Amino acid sequence: MTHGTDHRTGTTTLTVVDGNGAPVPGTDVTVEQTRHAFSFGNIGFDFIGLANGEPGVGDDHLADLYADVFNVATLPFYWGRFEPERGHPDTARLLTTAQWFRDRGVALKGHPLVWHTVQPDWLLGLPLDEVEELQRARIRREVSEFAGLIDTWDAINEVVIMPVFDNGDNAITPLARARGRIPMIRMAFEEARAANPHATLLLNDFDLSSAYECLIEGVLEAGVQLDAIGLQTHMHQGYWGEDTMLAMVDRFARYGLPLHLTETSLVSGDLMPAHIVDLNDHQVESWPSTPEGQARQADDVERHYRSLVGHPSVEAITYWGITDADAWLGAPIGLVRADGTPKPAYDALRRLVKEEWWLAPTTVRTDERGQVQVRGFRGEYRVEVRGAATAFTIGDEQSEVRVNQQRG
Numbered sequence: 048m049t050h051g052t053d054h055r056t057g058t059t060t061l062t063v064v065d066g067n068g069a070p071v072p073g074t075d076v077t078v079e080q081t082r083h084a085f086s087f088g089n090i091g092f093d094f095i096g097l098a099n100g101e102p103g104v105g106d107d108h109l110a111d112l113y114a115d116v117f118n119v120a121t122l123p124f125y126w127g128r129f130e131p132e133r134g135h136p137d138t139a140r141l142l143t144t145a146q147w148f149r150d151r152g153v154a155l156k157g158h159p160l161v162w163h164t165v166q167p168d169w170l171l172g173l174p175l176d177e178v179e180e181l182q183r184a185r186i187r188r189e190v191s192e193f194a195g196l197i198d199t200w201d202a203i204n205e206v207v208i209m210p211v212f213d214n215g216d217n218a219i220t221p222l223a224r225a226r227g228r229i230p231m232i233r234m235a236f237e238e239a240r241a242a243n244p245h246a247t248l249l250l251n252d253f254d255l256s257s258a259y260e261c262l263i264e265g266v267l268e269a270g271v272q273l274d275a276i277g278l279q280t281h282m283h284q285g286y287w288g289e290d291t292m293l294a295m296v297d298r299f300a301r302y303g304l305p306l307h308l309t310e311t312s313l314v315s316g317d318l319m320p321a322h323i324v325d326l327n328d329h330q331v332e333s334w335p336s337t338p339e340g341q342a343r344q345a346d347d348v349e350r351h352y353r354s355l356v357g358h359p360s361v362e363a364i365t366y367w368g369i370t371d372a373d374a375w376l377g378a379p380i381g382l383v384r385a386d387g388t389p390k391p392a393y394d395a396l397r398r399l400v401k402e403e404w405w406l407a408p409t410t411v412r413t414d415e416r417g418q419v420q421v422r423g424f425r426g427e428y429r430v431e432v433r434g435a436a437t438a439f440t441i442g443d444e445q446s447e448v449r450v451n452q453q454r455g
Contacts, residue, residue: 052404054359055085057441058422063413063432063450070417071452077431079408081152083118084425084442085356086307086363087400088156091120091148093370098147099140108387110151113369116397120148121156121309121365122197124189125165133169138192145196155197156365158309159204159251160186161235163212163219170218175225178218183238190242199247201277201309203235207254207262214327228262233271240272251277251309255295263302276302277309281367283319283326283378286347289354300360307363308355312380315344315390319378326376336371336379336390345391348382352399366396 061078063071094110096102113120122141123129130136145155161182170178190200209223209231223231232250239248250266250273252259266273276299280292287295299306315336319329355361368374371381382393389397406423413419421428423441430437432452439448 052357052424055356055404055424056422057425057443058420058445059428059439059441060445060447061413061419061421061430061439061450062447063417063419063452065452070413072413072415072417074413074417074432074452075410076413076419076450077408077410078406078419078421079429080406080423080426081429081438082427083400083404084427086119086154086365087117088119088121088363088365089113089117089369090365090367091122091144091153091155093372094120094147095122095140095144098144106387109370109383112383112389112393114151114153116393116400117153117366117369119154119156119199119363119365121158124157124159125162126185127165127167129189130167130185133167136188138189142193142196145193149196154199155193156199157189157193157197157201159201160189160239161202161219161231162204163209163217163223164205164215166217166219171216173218175222178222179226179234182219182222183234186235186238187242190239190246194243194246198243198245200239200249201251202239202248203232204251205253206232206250207252207256207258229265229269229271232262232266233269236271236273247274249273249275249277249307249309251279251307253279253281253310255279255299260298263299267302273304275305275307275362277307279310280308281310281312281326281375282347283312283314283329283376283380284321284323285318286313286351289350292351293354293358296355296358296361300358304360305362306358306360307365308361309363309365310367311351311364312367312375312378313344313347313351313392314340314378314380315392316340316379329376331377334377334379336384340379341390341392345395348392349395349399352396356399356404 063074065071206228212220236248316334323329355364368381370383371379372385374380383389404424411419425441428439430450432450437450
């Protein structure tokens, strides 16, 4: 079932008053939206070098394209890359990057705190008790040091396969096998929650089968507090379609928790063959965009976002790549070509986020009570009256905001 977007909107009544608090009728006010409440995310990996003044893939033009559509950036905390040498984490560069995004009005998410892949080699061979304590300490360190900049985390990633993962040695799979899935999840959430009680913590997985449902049920029955459920939807083999996507979302919506589509990708070239089970097994020398693929990607992106933004349980969608340059698996999944030019998919998404679902600057006149009603997508707004600007929010429930008029 496809939903509309009425549930994403709200109304705020603005009352313009003079210096004595009396309503001012018949005066012009200009209202504009400044931020969506809905999380339109993308990975921010490409901008770490730029944020730190290093030569990198990201450039100012690409950064402008990013910030014009996306309001949340996911930063990489893969332990093996974040701390390749024990005791020397990449904290400073990531802090600088997080602040760089915040300065541009983009909120942050960290990914992930616990995962069995991209693990540091220095964990191998250590006793399980030591591995567990190091993992706990790593969670506390990252969540504490980034609190206030990064307050949303994929606390633990892909737990369904964690105890049975066999594609390379790592120290976390043996720990998960010994402790069990639910104790691993409890560890991740309790350590992160203790380090930052205000954080939003996700359980995240690509396995969207009943196995994930059973795991979620077990976690909730065990009393572990989940803030949101993460659902990965990499669609290198083609868009699943609205019916399949919404049926999947409905299955996970029954837990009454916010749903985050944490990893979304749609290709603008030839599709990966359908017989491939593990997307990582698809190895090609070159995977270019095609004109037909770009047109398909634009249509897929629009359908995907329309259907999910229309679902009342979905609070966030994170696309997995702004550019084709160094994209995951070398796939043409970016919304911007490697040469920095936007694809039709970027334009399609921008039209939704910043035009159809956005209140552009609008001038209206107060009524005899000094009031105007503003209806728009939930989020942050700005009203200006005779050069005096006031910020306000449109939320779930109707509200009223008093705006002081600046005397000329």
